């Protein structure tokens with residue numbers, strides 16, 4: 001069902017109230033709730049923290065927006081708390097990390113398939129095999145440190161496979177910058193997709209930065225340091241897709257629109273009834289924020305919000321197992337381990353030290369078209385040489401009972417760390433690269 005941002009005014013900002021008690025809701029169950037419930041929680045938390053971050057930056061540069069932004073941020077703060085606290089305390093930091101990478105894979109793949117601009121879609125497809133590799137490495141670390149199978153978190157919706165090797169992720173800064181969309185001509189959904197990706201990557205980066213020092217294992221600390229660095233690059237990449245010509249209020253309006261869209265997606269797809277009531281309440285809150293931003297847009301910029309919100313959302317972001325899309329990108333990453341040479345922003349430098357020209361502007365050439373992509377519907381000419389990828393170690397989703405049984409058996413490993421060859425070998429090979 002299509003969703004229009006203008007059908008409802010939502011909840012007035014002065015009616016958006018919280019108590020400490022309702023800010024701390026019953027958390028999701030690690031083993032009994034569907035993995036996609038946790039995926040939605042993490043995705044939404046990323047959007048809420050991005051809303052807070054953006055609200056503070058906008059207030060620094062816009063005196064007339066300070067009061068409305070301060071009011072909205074109060075709600076964003078409490079929304080972020082309620083949503084983040086939905087992750088149950090029985091998730092170890094490393095298990096939560098695995099869940100974050102599952103979010104990165106599933107959300108990036110879903111966005112890549114919904115993105116109407118083929119150039120931007122390819123940026124998402126380019127980033128996907130890097131998230132696949134992050135998951136692979138963290139899954140190995142979970143086995144090494146806690147003796148647990150990452151599939152208990154992933155519920156086998158997401159494959160654990162090597163992606164593009166992490167040593168290939170460390171690009172020169174100019175290789176990270178993409179050509180932004182044009183705010184005047186880009187589809188509304190393209191703008192929302194880009195903001196969603198920035199929010200998601202920022203969240204992963206901040207989490208790894210904070211969690212890394214909690215580990216005593218030197219390999220774990222190195223792995224978090226390395227992947228946090230890559231997540232910062234991902235923020236840079238997706239942020240460069242935003243049009244810098246957009247005004248602060250325009251960007252505020254887009255942030256609120258993105259939050260509305262994802263709460264709407266949650267309401268449509270949530271299987272946990274308790275959480276669905278939270279998503280419905282917060283969708284109304286976000287509609288209230290969106291209409292505040294629209295008012296500011298009209299009064300300050302004398303422009304019509306319909307210029308920005310040029311269409312309704314045709315449907316929710318389809319969050320379901322994106323195994324085929326991820327495998328497809330994985331296959332291409334094997335065939336073309338780095339960005340295609342024809343990409344804008346692709347310099348000859350492979351590392352910052354080798355960089356000769358930092359300020360070379362990158363443009364989307366008029367003749368540029370994306371290399372043949374299979375669109376996740378099957379092997380393309382690029383991918384044929386190594387299609388099909390190896391079968392997943394566990395291709396079918398396991399039942400909740402199997403999940404619980406598997407979890408209790410892995411816990412019998414106790415806390416004794418045991419060496420997992422993958423982690424050590426990959427660290428060595430990356431160090432030598």
Ligand SMILES: [Fe+2]
Nearest residue numbers: 048076079259
């Ligand atoms: Fe919010």
Ligand SMILES: [Fe+2]
Nearest residue numbers: 101104131134
């Ligand atoms: Fe990642």
Ligand SMILES: [Fe+2]
Nearest residue numbers: 104201231234
């Ligand atoms: Fe990432």
Ligand SMILES: [Fe+2]
Nearest residue numbers: 256259286289
């Ligand atoms: Fe908001």
